[in-house]
Amino acid sequence: MKNVLILLISVVIFTLSSCKSSTNNKTHCQVNDGEITCNGGYSYWINDIAVVSNGVVAISGVKDHKRSSQQWVSFFSEGLTTKLAEIPFARNYYADEHNAPAILGNDDGSWLIVRTGHNDTFEQGQGKLYVYSVDDKFKISHEVKLFTENGATYAQLVKANNNIYLLTRDSHKGWGFFVSEDDGISWGNWQSLWIEQGHRYISMQGFGLDNYGNDQLIFNIGHHPTDVNQKIGYLVAKTTSQGMGLMSGADLQLNHAKTSADVEVSFSQQGDSASNIRFLDASNKNGNVCHLYSQLNSDNNQWQLFVTGHNLAQDKKYSCNQL
DSSP, rough: HHHHHHHHHHHHHHHHHSSSOOOOTTTTEEEETTTTSSSSBOOOTSSSSSETTTTEEEEEEEEEEEEEEEEEEEEETTSSOOOOEEEOOOSSSBBOOTTTOOEEEESOOOEEEEEEOOOEEOOGOEEEEEEEEOTTTTTTTEEEEEESOOEEEEEEEEEEETTHHHHHHEETTTTEEESSSSTTOOOEEEEEEOSSSEEEEEEEEEEEEOOTEEEEEEEEEEEEOOSSSSSEEEEEEEEETTEEEEEEEEEEEEEEOSSSSOEEEEEEOSSOOOOOOOEEEEEEEEEEEEEEEEETTTTTTTEEEEEEEEETTTTTTGGGGGG
């Protein structure tokens, strides 16, 4: 757990600190003296910040280029010492920090990448998502377009029971998902998952096996950072080759008071925007869920990163140091 958090925190610091400038305009990410520098930022409410598969680290990002989103995915060696490849994409969406592409690593060394905008609309007001199959040489081998009824926002990918689940948010109908049974070549229709008033943010992850050996998914549901009351709710889904069934979970209250969790690191927030808590990421093991989230310290205008945990089975706080 600690190694995972160190990687995630390092990536956050390098990318957020480099949003303002770049030392090389011809590439979006590069390695300098053991540090990764990227010209852009991330959608820090949504999984995943980085994906590790078959000894390769894939990092997605987005930058503002003439009021359009310049999206990319960069590939590095697992030791973060060598840049292997980078895929820049066409500027199809308006500029927005939420637009970092989603990444999924496959067992054979290939990748699946999905990108979309932030409530951007196209034909008949629809949202559009681009899905790319990328081979083990980091070349695009297949492309498909998916549509939501209204503008789409965010994209996340998880593989469970040989199906691939693509989570996204429809600007009017809330959260839902597409399913592919052939590794992302073709997809079913968008299915509604979560409808609720107000803005909510969902992190989708694998959640181990149920009692019958089927993969499970967990949906961690957070509030908009400007909401006064902050909590994370859970939906656990049992998946089979025939589909997915949802079960209710518990919730974890977050507030402005210091929790018992350890503070891992802090970094400065530029500008004078005021927010409460931003839900970043989660990791889980045996029903215990650990969350990485940030909170603005109004005394010094610094963002602090916290780790807190919850045991779903016993509905109580859990120490992430036990992972």
